[in-house]
Amino acid sequence: MAVREVCKGRTEGILLFLIFGLSMYTTAMSVAFMMGFKSLIPVFQFFKEILVLSVLTLNILSLRYRPRFHLLDYAILSFLVYTFIYAILPIGDQGFVDRLLAFKSTSFYIVVYFAGRLSDPKSIFVNKYFNYIILLTIAAGAVLLVEVAMQQQLQLFTGYADYCYYFFNIEPSGVFGLSTTFDSDSGLRRFASFFNNPLEHAAATLLALSVIAALYTRDDNKFKPTSIGVLAIIASFLSIIFALSRAPLVAYFFIIYIYALVTKKKYITGTVHVGVGLVAVYLIYLFTQFENNNHNGLIAVLMNTVDFSDPSSVGHLVQWVEGIMSMIAHPLGLGLGTSGRVAGSLGENVGGENQFIIIGVQAGVIALLLYLAIYVMFIKTCLKWLPLLKGKERKICMAVFLIKVGFFIPMLTSEVESSSYLSYMNWFLSGILISMIMYPLRPQLQPANDH
Structure with a gap:
């Protein structure tokens, strides 16, 4: 459907594939692998990049x-060029192909941005859209309810573990034979619906919440x-x-709080303040009782997170320290493919589990500062334009703003940009926003200090 729309010149039809195709991408690939279409999967894997490049080319023409x-x-273009230099030059220990794969993971979303920017x-x-x-959010919730009722993850039936092992060299692990991201230290199952893993499922929920807030908030800030x-x-x-x-x-409720601040909904901000106070009191109470009681389930997850006693939290800290020490020792980076998803598949990961550190370890402090500057500028630009825009432009602006705000916290504990669905949707919408505010025929609403 997306290809048909693009071939007719309606390049925004790529959103059909970004929404419905990429959200269940890994599930579709693993099912194809299970059904014996192993030889076709490499073609499928590059389809999304080919489609994005086609849309960019058509938009330019x-x-x-x-x-x-x-x-x-x-x-953004400076970041792309800078990281491309790291891909083509023999920087680091990785081979040329591995550097290109890491470059795609680190910077291809910029191509997605310009595909939206030139729309x-x-x-x-x-x-x-x-x-x-x-509708996708509701469908994900429906699949989730079936998973919870069965107490079985969907990925147990889709060939997920075999697919990840064959194509990404990731061996099955964890209690359920999938990966450790599907189980928790408390013994509770973590569910991914039809997304790649529970983390992507959770982060996709942040994107959905941002879109819900933007879609149903009128120009007068009333939520209907x-x-x-x-x-x-x-x-x-x-x-x-x-x-x-x-x-x-945490980011889910942070989005709600920031949304309430921006739209001046004092009853929400007041409720959040009271809620934070009650949670703080409850945490103090739990700390006084936790040592003397054998807590399980959600309370154990909560307390082990707060006091950094569970292996996952400790693992994050170790990876952060390792990555920061690497950036101090090698401020220009170790080279692409030394941190993040590609490095993990090669078994040579340095300082992963943090989007910012992953960039810094690979391409150095300059690339990290560029990425941070882009992120901050986007939030600042959204805040500047939100009071000036109306209709669909305001909806795009609010959605992009809340997505950027919401993704920041998960970026501290994961490589969000490695998720095609999250990254492509985020940056395509970001490109559309800048296209809207820079449109040459729009009314002269441009702030005095904008470029």
């Missing part, structure tokens, strides 16, 4: 005006969800609970 570039465009903002039906995300919207909110809450991923869970 169909430009009817010379685009006005934003400061963010220059910063015609007038041709994009924001409500339609945001409603597709709503439909019955389908309410169902999506319930599905998102169930997803974030049963994914049992701590950083996204």
Whole structure:
């Protein structure tokens, strides 16, 4: 469907594939592998990149005006060029192919950004694609309920473990024979619905919550969800609970709090303040009781997270320290493929489990500062334009702002950019936002200090 739309010149149709294809991408690939289509999977794996490059090319060829570039465009392009130098030069111990794979994981989302950036903002039906995300969220919640009722992860039936071992050299691990991300130290199952893993499922919920807030918030800041919207909110809450991923869970409520601040909903901010106070009192109480009682389940997860006593939290700390020490010793980086997903598949990972540290270890402090600058500039730009925009432009602006805010916390404990669904949706929408605010025929609302 996405290819048909793109071939007809409606390049925004790629969103169909980004939403419905990438969200269940790994599940589809593992099922294909299980059914004996092993030889076709490499073709499938590169389809998303080919589709993005095709959309970018078509958008460039169909430009009817010379685009006005934003400061963010220059910063993002600088990051792409800088990391590309690390890919083509023999920097580090990894081979050329491994460096290219790491470059794709580290920087291909920038190509996705420009595919959205050079789209015609007038041709994009924001409500339609945001409603597709709503439907996807409800579908994910429905699959989750079946998983919870059966107390079996969907990935146990899709050939997930064999697929990951064959293509990524990741051996089955954990209590359930999938990977350790599917189980917790308390013994509770973590569910991924049809996403790649519980962390991606949880982070996808953050994206969904941001879209729900943007779609149903009117220009006067009144939140008016439909019955389908309410169902999506319930599905998102169930997803974030049963994914049992701590950083996204914190980010979920952080998004709600930031949304309330931006839209001036004092009853929400007041409720959050009271809730934080009650949680603080409850934590103090648990600390006084925890040593003398054998707690299990959610309380154990909570307490082991707070006092950094569980292996997962300790593992994060070890990886962070290792990555920071590496950046101090090698400020220009160790080379692409030395940290993150590609390095993990090669068994030579240094300082992973943090998006920012992964970039710094591979491409050095300069690349890290560029990435951080881009992130901060996006948040600043969204805050600057949100009061000025109306209609679909305001919805895109609010969604991008909340996504950036929401993803920050999970980025501290994972490589969010390695998830095609999360990364591509984030950056394609970001590109559309900049395209909208830089459109040459738009009213002169541009802030005085904007570029």
